[in-house]
Amino acid sequence: MTFKLQQYYLFILVLILGCSFTVKGQTQNGASLLxxxxxxxxxxxxxxxxxxxxxxxxxxxxxxxxxxxxxxxxxxxxxxxxxxxxxxxxxxxxxxxxxxxxxxxxxxxxxxxxxxxxxxxxxxxxxxxxxxxxxxxWGMSFHSEGIIVANNLEQKTFDMKISKDYPYEIRKGQLVFIKEYYEHSIGQSILFDPETRATAFHTEAYTSLTTKSKTATQSNVDAIKYKYPVDLRSPDYAKIGIEDKLTAEQLEPGLIRIYGHTKKIPEVGKVVVMKGEQGYNRFAxxxxxxxxxxxxxxxxxxxxxxxxxxxxxxxxxxxxxxxxxxxxxxxxxxxxxxxxxFVGCSGKIEIKNCLFSSQLDDAVNVHGIYQQITEILGDHKVAIKVGHFQQQGFTIGKQNDKIGIVNLQKSFFATEEMTLKAVEKINGRYQVISFNEVLPRSLKVGDYIENLDAYPELLVQNCRIINNRARGLLLSTPRKIVIENSFFSTEMEAILAPVESGYWYESGSVLDLTIRNNIFQDCATGGQNKGVIRFETDNESDHIAFENILISNNVFNQFDNLIVEANNVNMLEFVGNTINDSKNHESLYPDNPAIMVNHSRNLLFKNNQFSGKATEILRKDKMSSNIILK
Structure with a gap:
């Protein structure tokens, strides 16, 4: 082959490689596919x-x-x-x-x-x-909506108009919504205001709809004894001792009358959002x-x-x-x-320029997982049980991760540390955990383990969190957290820092938190008696759980009194904030102070502007010390 011919073939090859290749539905161009x-x-x-x-x-x-x-x-x-x-x-x-x-x-x-x-x-x-x-x-939603068009307060009934977007049928008095490949009952429900597109004010007084009651007839059920503890909230057991309470009647196609609700009867014009029973409504x-x-x-x-x-x-x-x-x-x-x-994550989580609107739970949740020791199997090995049925199969970490031993009766923080060798999953609930080191003598059945390496730094910046059920941010990570330049308007707390060890078993604590330059607009409208920013544990203890908190230069436009609820906190500064009366709703809890402190120490409140409704600014218990209000 001559040199010129070689050049020619090389030119053709380069031309071919530089071109796109098209097959049905897709076009390839180098490393890109369209x-x-x-x-x-x-x-x-x-x-x-x-x-x-x-x-x-x-x-x-x-x-x-x-x-x-x-x-x-x-x-x-x-x-x-x-x-x-x-x-x-x-x-x-x-x-x-x-x-x-x-x-x-x-x-x-x-x-x-x-x-x-x-x-x-x-x-x-x-x-x-x-x-x-x-x-x-999704083409069809996994929830359903019904607008209240009539109610009868004496007979305790209400009528829902259901659009053609939510096909349904009634089975022996039970309303069931039919979807593509899916169906759900009324189940968990909440009231929304169609004008504001947010949860209805004081919705907790009206919903969830009281769909269940205790079973009237049982025989020898109490005689059943389980060898091991069971999670009575899981779908395997949740129906035991429970029967349907609400009944539905079709007045005409698309118009349903509901009987048997025992909370306040929903107001005409409000929208009931329904998503089926807990344990059967989170799949995709x-x-x-x-x-x-x-x-x-x-x-x-x-x-x-x-x-x-x-x-x-x-x-x-x-x-x-x-x-x-x-x-x-x-x-x-x-x-x-x-x-x-975010569960058991590490490194850094950055959440910027986001809108979280109208979801049926929190905007952001960051935490680890507590797993409870059920058996000590040798010098290096324990058996654990996954606590919540929706945490089944969760792997606590990877080889050589640092694992902490936690006894919540003694401290909210790990008292011993080991490194993970292996995780053997026997089934979704039961796992065998082995460590590189010999187990400490202080370890006992009932203690928790947590992954100390599986907590991230967190930045939430320039976000808008509105119109949703539940909280804005749930924060359970000891790494650096910054929440800034964001807007909150939520049904429950805007920001909750919990230690949660008995329901979801969500581990972690806040040890370095800055909340600055945010606007909080009418949070906690649902009716629960909780602060806009709240630090809380589910364990009755005077141990410190949260440290190094700075809340600065925020604006609280709030209809109700309670702004900050600090439990088990050490070293918190609340400085340069503005608290206004939004005048948008009546107070649900007019006797609350603006700031409530329990089991805490070294808290400073200064240079804040207050024009809210509360007649009492600070209320603290006898266990709290060095609380300064300037």
Missing amino acids: FDESIAGDATPLLLETLKNLDNENIKVLKFKKGIYHFYPDKALERYTQVANHNSSVVKTAFPIFDRHDLTIDGQGSTFIFHGLIIPFSIENSSNIRIKNVSID PAFHITFSSDVSFNNIDVHHACGMGLIAENTKNISIDNFNVTPSQGRIISTTADATH
């Missing part, structure tokens, strides 16, 4: 095939031509899935990102509409994953991340999910920017649980 709307009817099959062959093709970027794409579970990847704070079940996923590295998925402004029980994005054992420019929604978060690192989300809208918008477990370094959880399609709510949730 999907087009020819697959929009059900993009799942081609997407799965593409993900399976990414390594062979050396693809690093998946793009979608801007459009609306549907994803169905019928041809999605199916696996038995255990997701923290969700139900364990066989669930399918459309984007199984398993053992992937340096991958970008760019929707380019597309909307992805999912159908039925399917997890849109499942990210496992992966790193450097970037997802951007996409909206997530929009994003699930586990045992991964360096995951980022940019320009994401999550309009709905059966559970959380984003749930991350055992993952290091997560960044979300312009990640918005908002309703769509005329619905009054977005996700049926938290907007975002």
